[in-house]
Amino acid sequence: MTAVHLKIDGKEVEAQEGMTLLEAARSVGVDIPTLCHHEKLEPFGGCRLCIVELEMRGWVRRVVACVYPVEKNLVVRTRSETIDKIRKMILELQLAHAPDSPQLLALAEEYGADKDRFEKEASFCIHCGLCVRYCAEVKKKNAVGFVDRGIRKEISFIPAIAARECWNCKECFELCPTEALQAAYVLTKALTSPSLSTEPAPEK
Amino acid sequence: MPRINSYAELEAFRKQLQSQRDPNRICITLCSGSACHATGSGDVAKSIEAELKTQGLSGAVDFRRTGCHGFCEKGPIIVIHPEEICYFQIEPKDVPEIVSQTIKEKKVVERLLYTDPQTGEKIVHESEIPFYKYQERIVFGSNGSIDPKSIEDYLVIGGYSALAKALSSLKAEEVLVEIKKANLRGRGGGGFPAGRKWEGSRDAPENPKYVIVNADEGDPGAYMDRSLLEGNPHCVLEGLTLGAYAIGANEGYIYVRQEYPLAVENVHIAIRMSEELGLLGKNILGSGFDFTVKVHQGAGAFVCGESTALMTALEGRVGEPRPKYVRSNIKGLWGKPSVLNNVETWANVPLIINRGADWFTGIGTEKSKGTKIFSVVGKITNTGLVEVPMGMPLKDIIYKIGGGIPGGKKFKAVQTGGPSGGCIPESLLDLPVGFDELTQAGSMMGSGGMIVMDEDTCLVDVARYFIEFLTDESCGKCVPCREGLRQMLKILTRITTGEGQEGDLELLEDLAETAKEASLCALGTSAPNPFLSTVRYFRDEYVAHIRDKRCPALSCKKLIAFHIDPEKCSACGMCLRKCPVEAIDGGKKKIHIIDQQKCTQCGTCFEVCPERFAAVRKISGAPVPPPIPEEKRTITRKSKEI
């Protein structure tokens, strides 16, 4: 594995070829915030929170660290006025969906994000994709997936598979930053299980 | 048809076909593109066939159903060769006269000719009509002379000679060098130099390599690729094969949106015929070069026009774009080097190989070479597809070719580049059309859609329209696009319904910046463009909506009211009868009044009020005058002045 030399926040870093900027940064103790990242999963690049500034050959651009591969002589800045502004906006947009999420609130404090900047949205889900990807890549059960696209995108369980697998698993539940997943599961269960009425069964 | 096994055999076959065609023989060509089909060219075709048969002329006169001629405003179009007599807006009932007068007696049917709106002059020949005269139709021109379902027609006009030349006398690198020299830039939107893209794939070590035609054409209002693919599928196939040869690919894909069934059909026919003749498939023209093409249909997703999303769709998955950190010409379809180019880009390739890069670079500007096909639509007199050399000023396209704005209305802006582009105001109409010029003005060339807007178009609503389009079409994976556009749509909707607030513009600008900087793909990063360009050139319209609750274009439903001027109303009753919600009260000789509570602002009364009265007007930003008292509503006939 060839070594790749680059600079992150002024620190000299020797990374391995094939590493992402996020991995390289973490290897020298530079913390970049993430939401949709998980060591067991392929990088997703959906939340865009790990956005960093790159400088190479005089050009400055912004890329997401969880996906961008290390290159030699890169100069990376993980904080800047623009970076912080973007992260603040991303958090505010997410908080419109999940204003009580502990993870989001912690990050909001650091970046000065206002959880009430936008009107509240109906769905808690922030589309980090952790549940869908975990079930597909780690458990390989594909019990939960995405539906639709754009602003109508949601997560949805496949009732037949969920009924078989989820009760004894639920490993994805603790990954969800907002508990939207648990809500989706409970809803699916309620819609597909026979009704649990509190009334006594009718007399025959 | 016999299989052709060499360059020499192809030329012999071509000469044989050409000798069988008498250039002086009368040929009726009828535009049968999808748009003309929608105006009834199918019925016209049947009439022509029937009439020729009845008159015993089926043996002496050729009839060819061709692809789109471009002048869509005036379709269905017939051109009679060899004289090039051009007739417009043909209906089946016109056919007997055409056959008896023009075909038999060589007389022109005046009423079917093009009439110049300025001079009233009737123009007989296609090439003299202003719409066509100012164009340079090097790519699109062939549409008018060939039946897209016939490979012979394409061969007769010289088709596949570029491929034969390349396979028999040029090395693959030489084809690549010629395209690089020509500086052919992508016609799909990005304007990336095709030669450089090809070179990247050619040099990439991995195999197999792929070439792909992007025929997704999602930009609303743009239909050039469709007309090209429907009308001349072979030129695209030939270009694709040349590209495959140049980079060393043996497999190609054509990704066509399923909303284009005629294009899908004609492409399949073209592939089948090429394979039969040995111009596609194994050992093409005996050169040893193999190349096969598969057709995939889109399934209704604008984002699949984005190159990485298209490749994901070709792999059978949802069209979610991938980050472009590793370019798709290195790692594309199935992770292999893939060259993806737009239909029009591929269509230019055979021309460049045949006539040379020097010829191509002689057309256009320094940085934008060749021609571009635009779809000029919206508030324009001559709606249609035009092909002009790069560098032509926008105003020439809109006025000289497009015929200006109909109805005596004033030009306001021209929107280019689809949902990724922007609006260009009147002050910039001298702008020469070119990739970089349009980008600097805050718009972009895009795939070639050119939507003309007049004084009645509300540009705040246009921005809202594009954002709404993108909230539906966004794949939804990344936050800046999905959530950013969600909020932008909410704010813009509030502004257009009279609920704009101070601070809205600043918030929109912040959201726009985040989407531009942090989105995953070009859909997201360019999504704010329509908003940013309208705010740049028409900020006062936004301010009027927000601060004064007024729509200067008198368009936004919730900000306008319709009012019948009692001074002008003559109680003709037209509006009363046509109002879909019966909101108008009136009677014979009784001035009509619109009930503002019932009115849905559909605008029908405004449309139907006779011009001589013009009694209906739109009010915005000011209160509607109260209805006149009952006694004043009776119209007394004015006595004649002596």
Add this chain to the structure above:
Amino acid sequence: MDKERIDRIIDKYQAEPSYLIQVLLDIQAENHWLPKDALARVGERLKVPMTWIQHIATFYKAFSLVPKGRNKVHVCMGTACHVRGATRVLDTIQDLTGIKAGETDLDLKFSLQTVNCLGCCALGPVVEINGKTHGKMAPGKAADVLKNYE
């Protein structure tokens, strides 16, 4: 939809998973909608997870997971038609049919959908019903056009 027809379509594409979208398009074209059993059969034979199929069937607008009405009304909302007043035409048609875009009425008479550019911009605003193009539409004309359809 019976299994044989579905299998025939799948065989046409050699049950290749990369042709998933093409398979579904053919089923949609033949059946006018994608029933659950068809999706299950496709998943079984192409060996792709149900979540993929579910996502594809909802991501792409060519597909319908519910039966469609007898008369498919498509209102073009492309930019050129928009600028010529397509929104007003859509509003009027929504009022007349009683359904919103994307819906089918309870009698299965009309299915209403917006489409982005039919490429007949010269005729804008355009409404396509059962494949027939109605050009130069206006709110006042909508009622007359719709009443021709049973």
